[in-house]
Each structure stands twice: as structure tokens, then as C-alpha cells.
Amino acid sequence: MTTRISRITRSLCRTTAISLALAGTLVVLGGAAESASARILAERDVCATDFGASARGGHGADHRDVSASEQKSIDAQTARILRDKTGSATVAPTQFGGSIPVYVHVMRTASGGDDVTDSQIAQQIDVLNATYAGQESSTAANTGFTFSLVGTYRYNNNTWNRDGASAKYRSQTRKGGPNALNIWLVDFSYLGIATFPWDYAKNPSIDGIRVQYSSLPGGSSTNFNLGETATHEAGHWLGLYHTFQGGCTTTNDSVADTPAQGSASSGCPAGRDSCSLPGTDPIHNYMDYSYDSCYTEFTAGQSSRMSSMFTAYRA
Ligand SMILES: [Zn+2]
Numbered sequence: 642m643t644t645r646i647s648r649i650t651r652s653l654c655r656t657t658a659i660s661l662a663l664a665g666t667l668v669v670l671g672g673a674a675e676s677a678s679a680r681i682l683a684e685r686d687v688c689a690t691d692f693g694a695s696a697r698g699g700h701g702a703d704h705r706d707v708s709a710s711e712q713k714s715i716d717a718q719t720a721r722i723l724r725d726k727t728g729s730a731t732v733a734p735t736q737f738g739g740s741i742p743v744y745v746h747v748m749r750t751a752s753g754g755d756d757v758t759d760s761q762i763a764q765q766i767d768v769l770n771a772t773y774a775g776q777e778s779s780t781a782a783n784t785g786f787t788f789s790l791v792g793t794y795r796y797n798n799n800t801w802n803r804d805g806a807s808a809k810y811r812s813q814t815r816k817g818g819p820n821a822l823n824i825w826l827v828d829f830s831y832l833g834i835a836t837f838p839w840d841y842a843k844n845p846s847i848d849g850i851r852v853q854y855s856s857l858p859g860g861s862s863t864n865f866n867l868g869e870t871a872t873h874e875a876g877h878w879l880g881l882y883h884t885f886q887g888g889c890t891t892t893n894d895s896v897a898d899t900p901a902q903g904s905a906s907s908g909c910p911a912g913r914d915s916c917s918l919p920g921t922d923p924i925h926n927y928m929d930y931s932y933d934s935c936y937t938e939f940t941a942g943q944s945s946r947m948s949s950m951f952t953a954y955r956a
Contacts (some may be wrong), residue, residue: 671902702836704877709892712882713837716895719880722953725784732949739956742791743769744816746825747854748801755802755828755856757795762859766790766823768868769875772927773939781938784877784947792816804851812846819955822875823849824836832856835877838954856933864908867933876928880950881943883930884923889916898942899923909935 720730743766749756762822769788775781794814801810804827815823819841835850855862856870885902886894893901900920906913906929913922923929925937939947 647748648850657833667936703831703833704837704882705836705840707882707886709887709890712803712887712892712895719949719953723949724769724954726956731945732952740787740821741822742817743788743822743824744791744813745793746823747793747795748804748810748825748827749795749797750801751797752829753797753852755826756795757826757860761857761859762790762793765868765871768858769871772869772872772936773875775938778925778937782941784939784944786947786951788822788875793820794857799944802828807851811849815846815849815935819845819848820951822878824871825849825851826854826857827851828854832862832865833874837877840953848878850888851880864932864934867932867936869927870934872927876939876943877923880954881928881939881946884926884928885915885930889918891918893926896942896946897924898940899928904928905930906935908932912930917924927928938947 656865674867720766723730723732745758745762745765768789771777771792773786773788775783787922796810796814799811800806804825809825811825814825817823819838829851831851831853833852833856836844836848841848850871852871852874853862853865854860856868858868860866862870881896882894883905884894884899885905887901889901889903891901893899901916901918903915904920904926906922909931910922910924913924914920915922923940924931925935926943927936927939929936929944
């Protein structure tokens with residue numbers, strides 16, 4: 642654990658060490674309630690984005706690190722599962738037409754602060770549906786995913802409001818099965834943190850996305866208050882990496898039609914080209930770190946990957 646903390650701390654995920662300490666305490670106090678693998682997952686998924694320092698991020702991924710070798714192994718495993726389930730290693734986006742049930746957990750302060758309105762939550766669901774339907778650009782993919790709000794739950798707890806005891810509060814409040822998107826709205830130093838679909842089986846109780854409550858439509862997060870942080874985090878939850886995953890490599894984000902990108906974008910830098918590989922940076926892609934107003938699309942390749950991932954791990 643010490644090694645993991647210092648490695649992540651060096652990558653400037655400043656609050657991670659605190660979260661890790663909390664996670665470690667939980668494991669000790671929780672005794673046999675959490676397995677060793679669950680503990681590792683709980684520790685590894687907390688490295689996240691400090692949006693206060695530079696736009697959406699730039700200080701480490703808002704999901705657990707996945708090395709190039711693990712990336713290859715995950716892709717091979719997914720193809721095996723899909724062949725077993727469907728007879729084909731990939732799934733066409735049109736094959737998935739279902740609606741994803743959404744549970745929203747509003748983690749307010751003890752006195753009821755940091756709340757969001759039901760109207761904001763409804764608008765957030767609308768943003769998820771519009772962005773996953775490709776409605777923000779003529780070149781955007783219609784992923785076929787739709788989102789339907791099933792329940793909203795409000796809690797008054799200062800620790801949970803700050804994302805403290807995160808693994809514990811998620812396991813206590815999570816609703817639904819692998820196909821259910823749980824959104825925990827908290828007040829932390831990040832815009833959002835997500836778990837990946839291939840980790841669900843190992844630790845289902847923490848599966849979902851944590852989102853800065855002020856990033857919802859009408860919230861106070863300047864440049865990040867159009868609700869597209871949830872779109873981005875749900876992209877991870879459906880198996881997408883950042884468009885800058887792997888940097889300037891041909892493997893990149895395991896998606897062929899997103900040009901390789903050397904690092905995260907900040908703001909909306911038109912014409913940015915951070916790699917000598919073909920294509921300019923996909924700054925309008927929901928899986929970059931651009932401003933919400935700059936976000937307009939998922940690609941067909943990302944749409945296909947999400948359908949494959951959903952079919953393999955969440956269907
Ligand atoms: Zn991300």
C-alpha cells in the first residue's frame with residue numbers, strides 16, 4: 642500500500658493519499674467484509690482529476706491506471722467473452738437498444754447543503770440521452786444507449802459528502818445489477834471518478850460513477866456545468882479510456898477512429914496536434930478533458946466498443 646500511495650502521490654493526485662488511508666482503515670475495521678482483491682480495487686480506483694488546477698484534469702486519470710499490457714489482456718478477455726456469448730468478437734452498436742436504469746445518490750452535507758434539484762437531475766438525464774444519441778454534432782455517433790432515471794436518494798452525511806469512506810458508502814447505497822448506472826453526487830476535488838465494466842465482477846458493490854454535484858446542468862463549476870462530466874464518466878463505466886490513453890502510440894485508447902493524443906486537452910484548443918501520428922487531437926470527444934462547451938461527440942469506434950463492453954460485462 643505504501644508503494645501504491647507514493648506512486649500515485651507522485652502523479653499529483655493529492656487527495657488520493659487521504660482516500661487511500663480511509664480505504665485502508667475501512668478494510669481493517671471491516672474485517673472479512675472486504676476481500677483482498679476488493680481492497681485493491683477500492684484503493685486503485687480513487688486516483689482522480691483535480692479540476693481546480695487545470696481545466697478538467699491533467700493530474701492523473703479519473704479511473705484506475707491500466708497499463709498497456711493490461712489493456713491488451715482486457716481486450717483479449719473481452720473478445721473471448723463476446724465469442725462465448727454471441728459467437729462474434731465484436732458487437733454492432735445497433736444490436737444494443739436497451740435503456741440503462743439510473744440511480745442518483747445525492748450526498749449532501751449533514752445540514753442538507755450541496756443539494757441539487759430534481760429539475761437538475763432531470764436535465765442531467767436529458768444530457769446523457771442527447772450526448773449518447775449523437776445530438777451535439779453531425780459527425781457524432783448514435784451509440785444506441787438510452788438512460789432512464791429510476792430513483793433519486795438523498796443522504797445527509799458530511800463524510801460521504803466529501804467522498805470519504807467511499808467504498809463503504811457506495812456498497813451501502815448502490816442499487817441494481819451490473820447494467821444499472823449508479824451516480825453518486827459528491828463535493829470533492831475532482832470532476833468525476835469512474836469504475837470500469839471489467840472490474841464489476843471483482844467488486845460489484847462500488848460499481849458506478851462519482852460526479853461533482855456542481856457539474857450538473859446549472860451548477861457552479863465554471864466551464865464544467867453543462868452536465869457532460871457525467872457523459873464522460875459514463876463513458877469509462879461503459880469501457881472507454883481517455884482519448885489520450887497510452888499517449889502517442891498506435892494502441893492508444895483501443896479505438897481505431899480516435900486519433901492518438903499525447904496528453905489531455907484543456908479548454909477548447911482548435912487545431913491541437915500533440916502527436917506526429919495521423920489526425921489532429923480529438924478535442925471535441927467526450928473522452929478528452931476539454932470544456933463541456935467543447936464536447937460534441939463519441940465516434941463510431943467508441944460506440945462499438947461500448948456496445949461490446951456492455952454485452953460482455955453488463956448485459
Ligand atoms: Zn476520465
